[in-house]
Amino acid sequence: MKSMTPLEEIRHSAAHIMAAAIKRIWPDTKLDIGPPTFNGFYYDIDLDHNLTADDLINIESEMKMIIKENQPFVRIEVDRQEAVTFFKKQNQPYKLERLADIPENEVITYYKNGEFIDLCAGTHVKYTKQVKAFKLLSIAGAYYRGNENNKQLQRIYGTAYPTKQELNQYLELLEEAKKRDHRKLGKDMNIFHIDDSVGQGLILWQPNGSIIRKELQNFISEELTKQGYHEVFTPHIGKLGLYRTSGHFPYYQESQYPPIIEDDVIQMMAAENCSCAQLANRLKEGEIDGYLLKPMNCPMHIKLFDAQPHSYRDLPIRFAEFGTVYRWEQSGELNGLVRVRGLTQDDGHIFCTDNQLGNEIKASIEVVKVVLRTLGILDYRVRIGLRDPDSTKYTGDSVLWNKAENNLRQVAQTLGVDFEEEQGEAAFYGPKIDFVIKDVIGRDWQLGTVQVDYNLPKRFNLNYIGSDNKPHRPVIIHRAPFGSMERFVGLLIEHFGGNFPTWLAPEQVRILPINDNLQCYANNISTLFKKW
């Protein structure tokens, strides 16, 4: 049995105390589970009464009573049949199902505090008084076992810390995060608008947001020009065949908008008496001709590279584009600028020789560092995303994967930054280095990325003529210092709490009406970004 960390024990015990308090108030409550989480705990319960904020206050009072009673947490090993009988008698159907999940040979345990007995593997603090600082935070709906075909239970979120001081710090942070919420500030400050009639997750940049975006784009454009990049513009749709070649289709169709089917194809299928079921099937199999909203810019840049023959003397060739790509995020996952269905990457692709790869990775990482430093974002860490060796979602052979992963690891070691490796975080075509930054209130944001790719050059049969006068395959580096303009501006709003650095006083920025001369702001923001 894996025991919990001391903090997890406090939080998990708080969850039990909460469940016990709820049972005292509503004895018929049916309980599911109550684990600790990254920043607190929750318990999912089935209760006819719809809980309100007032109820949370009552539950908190009852929890304080239980803590005051200083009940010991007692671990009790129990026979499976006895447990079944007990939870049947208690009318706890979810507990019975959870009990059935426990493998035959495993020891089954209760944890008991006071009158409350829970099916639980532990572990817990010794006495309820050890839960010294807790707070119930919110109520949400949660489908039993996370499956939307099951009943929706009520989930009560809370948090607990070893000391009152730590709890208060966290609550202040939550309060601060709420004030900084980019969705609220973004609306108040005319930064962006999302309109149901246009579509969920699709950002309409309002004038103030557009100024910020343009200034950021100009800033990064300048940096990239210094580094020998060529800016390009490519279409937002491409034929399905292009994405079949790249591997984006049909394997990733669930995270893409459905393809645009040409009228001719539907007419032809109609003439052949095909059913919509056949159409759906042929779509799924990728047998239909049509266009896809581009989920990534790489195939377009590859086609630009391939538009003319190249000698080794031309390389590296570096293309950059503020390319808007479209992805089908589940509507439940959408979140302001941070999780969207249309995102504008500060994208770029480097086509280079094997020998140039190390230097190009270094230079790509340097761009990310320059960007973050210039914008005053100094607290970041680096993560190397590798294959999950057990997954089949990756394309390309493993010799090339190993080569690419080793290349990234070697460069990471020269970075002078802590880095960690994470399996299963690679792109489908190659491993990557991600920059994870901390904002002023300590939250992580995954932003810039640098990815090494031996696979797409092979799939697209890219070549350059080497000094030996023979064709060779280039390597591609995919890189995006900001990640996406949407996400990055979302971060900036929350990081600065809306007080963007500018010659305007913060209160002026906040109330900047749409008709003011925003250009002064535009002219100055870039200068100021560079000064921080």
Place this chain on the structure above:
Amino acid sequence: MKSMTPLEEIRHSAAHIMAAAIKRIWPDTKLDIGPPTFNGFYYDIDLDHNLTADDLINIESEMKMIIKENQPFVRIEVDRQEAVTFFKKQNQPYKLERLADIPENEVITYYKNGEFIDLCAGTHVKYTKQVKAFKLLSIAGAYYRGNENNKQLQRIYGTAYPTKQELNQYLELLEEAKKRDHRKLGKDMNIFHIDDSVGQGLILWQPNGSIIRKELQNFISEELTKQGYHEVFTPHIGKLGLYRTSGHFPYYQESQYPPIIEDDVIQMMAAENCSCAQLANRLKEGEIDGYLLKPMNCPMHIKLFDAQPHSYRDLPIRFAEFGTVYRWEQSGELNGLVRVRGLTQDDGHIFCTDNQLGNEIKASIEVVKVVLRTLGILDYRVRIGLRDPDSTKYTGDSVLWNKAENNLRQVAQTLGVDFEEEQGEAAFYGPKIDFVIKDVIGRDWQLGTVQVDYNLPKRFNLNYIGSDNKPHRPVIIHRAPFGSMERFVGLLIEHFGGNFPTWLAPEQVRILPINDNLQCYANNISTLFKKW
């Protein structure tokens, strides 16, 4: 009978002389028709032998013989039955069908020169020697009566002028246009690339083209900022409902990419055992839910306007966007940068009060004039596009249309530029002013546009609060000084023959390799544009 202009008579006579020459060489040739055109003439013929450039030389020689023979053109009135007998005997099936097209009561005439007799309403020059300067230019395929279900005939193009000098001028212009062809220069100069695997009519801007586009965008951005515009960014797709409200769907679906049908909808139709024919039908009727690649930016800007309440004091509000829109041009109509399926408009929409309309139209036209003047394009004319009173394709009531048309006419009168009115050239939502420019070799290009619109504000139920504290409807002006970046750059390439104004010598620009430091070019081109 409408007689032809003297130039048309020369060209039409040249067509007859050509047909006579062909019949001398290939007596079995079946003839269709041979009218004069805007810049020459053609004749469509049905001949088993595939004509080559060498054949054109032989035909020209024979034509010179016929001209030397100085045959008179003789008009002969003929009885319908006699004509039928004649063309049957001659084995001329197309002439028989054309004969059948002539209404019963109309006089039927031959025109005869030498041994050649043609069914023809005329008119012609008196003698073949009056065709003093002609040239055969090219051979193309042409479906009989322009219908692709009919047989493809061979069309021979030629031109003729009153004098050798005028002919030579025209041939030099053709030669010059060929040298300036933006498709060839665009490829040679790494300006743009079209890739079949991405899709026909979709432009991939190469590094050199992107520099030109960026410089033009920066230039116009600056101008618009001076004029109080706010730049915005909006998505490239929107829900179908948005375009149902605007009127773009389903009425204009033939000129749009088909909608993206949500997976759920296809799944649901599959579950209901629907056929593809039903799907096609429901699509056509606009009953399906989904997304449309935006054919125009206006509904997006309208949603931005409508994102917050407005007082009359906020107006006018001016939004500008380099917005890429997608339209389904027939593949036969696509032409390099000039006729495309994805175009980036330097788009903008002004939301103003009725009282502000006149000044805003003037200012919008002023922007177009500043742009053209700055870029050294001084030869242009103005066209007012009005409703076609017999058409039903326009939305909105005729009181508002009259108001908008009068407004435009009044402003045009103050322009100090010649203008003409053209019925049937309006947008579906309102009348417009178009700028038609002449390039250095005298060809017309339709570019910038300013359109007045009372209809979309009504369809979207837009309001502002007036000084009387009551809601009022704003007017929208749609305007785009360049029209589209693609078309405008296409024009620039041909206008300058690739010798873009810059500090680089023309020969350097032409051979600029992809790895040169293009930034110097970028830094200077805008300065130079302003100096011309």
